[in-house]
Amino acid sequence: MENLPSYISIVFGLTTILTTLIFYKAAGNSKPVLLVILIWLAVQALIASSGFYTVTDTTPPRFLLLVLPPLLGIAGLFMSPKGRKFIDGLDLKSLTILHTIRIPVELVLFFLFTYKAVPELMTFEGRNFDILSGITAPVIFYFAFIRKQLSRKIILIWNVICLGLLINIVSNAILSAPFPFQQFAFDQPNIAVLYFPFIWLPCCVVPLVLLSHLAAFRQLSNYKNKA
Template identity: 60%
Template sequence: MNTLPLYISLVFGITLLASIFLFYKAAHSSKIVLTILISWIIIQSIVSITGFYASENTLPPRFAFLLMPPLLLILLLFISKKGKLFIDGLDLKWLTLLHIIRIPVELVLLWLFMNKGIPELMTFEGRNFDIISGISAPIVYYFAFLKEQKNIRLLLAWNFICLALVINIAINAVLSLPTKFQQFAFDQPNLALLHFPFTLLPSVLVPIVVFSHLASVRQLLCNKKAI
C-alpha cells in the first residue's frame, strides 16, 4: 500500500481516542474498562506493525484475529450474569453520543479510498451509509433525552437502523479483503485495514459501536427506566 498523507492517521488517531473517552464515560469512568481497551489496542498495534495481518490468502484469514476476540467478549458479556449487570449499568446517554465518532471515521474511509487504500464501496460514495448514524446521533440524543417526554421508541428504532448500517459496511469490508473469500473490489481491494493504525478500526472501533447499539437495545427492552 502506498504511503498515506499524515493527516489521515492523525484524524483516525484522534477519533480512536475520542471513542475510548466516550465509552469510558458510558462505563462510569471504569478503570477496568479503560485498562482492557488500552491493553487490546497495544496488543493489536504491536501485531499489526509486524505485518502479521498484511499476509494475504492465509487459512484461516488472519483478519479474523482482529474481529473474533472482541466479538467473543461481547457474546460473553451478554450470556453471563456479571456481563449483563455491566451492560445494564452503562450510561445510555453516553452510549448514544458515542456514535458521533462515525462522522470522522467516514471521512477517513473516504480519504483512504482517494489514496487507493480501500474500494469506493466502503465509502459514503458507495455502499456505506454509516455516516447517517454519526450525523443523526446528536439529533436523536436531543429528542430522546433533552425533551420533557423521553422517546424510547425513537431510540430503539434508531439503534436497530444504525446497527444494520454498521453490519452492512462490515460485511462489505470483509468481502473486499484480498483473501480466498473475496467477493468485491478486485480492482482496488480493502488493503488499508490490514495495516497499522487502521487495523484498529475493525478490532476496536467497530466492536465498540456494535456493542454500544446492542447494550442500548438491551437496556431499552429490558429496563423501562433506562432513560
C-alpha cells in the same frame, strides 16, 4: 500505504482515542475497562506493525485475531450475570453520543479511498451510508435526553436502523478485503484495515459501536418490559 499522508492516520488515531474515552465515560469511568481497551489497542498495534495481517492467504485468516476476541468478549458479557450487570449499568446517553464518531470514521474511509487504500463502495459515494448514523446521533441525543421529546421506542428503532447500516458496511468491507473469499472490489481491495492504525477500526471502534447498539437494545427492552 507508504504514500498515505500522515494526517489521515492521525485523524483516525484521534477518532479511536475519542471512541475509547466516550465508552470509558459510558462505563462510569471504569479504569479496568479503560485498561483492557488500551492494552488491546497496544497489542494489536504491535502485531500489525510487524506486517502480520498483510499476509492474507492463510487458513484460517489471520484477520480473525483482530475481530474474534472482541466478538467473543461481547458474547461473554451477554452470557454471564456480571456481564449483563455491566451492560445494564452503561450510560445510555453516552452510548448514543458515541455514534457521532462514525462521522470522522467515514471521512477517513473517504480519504483512504482517494489514496487507493479502500474501494469506493466503502465510502458514502458507494454503498456506505453509515455516516447517517453519526449525523443523526446528536439529534437523537438532544431530543431524547435533553428535551425528552422522543420515546424509548423511537430510540430503539433508531438503534435498529443504525445497526443495519453498520452491518452493511462491515459486510462490504470484509468481502472487499483480499481474502480467499473476496467478492467485491478486485480492482481496489480493502487493504487499509491490514495496517496500523487502521486495524483499530475492526478490532476496537466497530466492536465498541456494536456493543453500544446491543447494550441499548437490552436496556430499552428491559425498560419496556418493566413498564
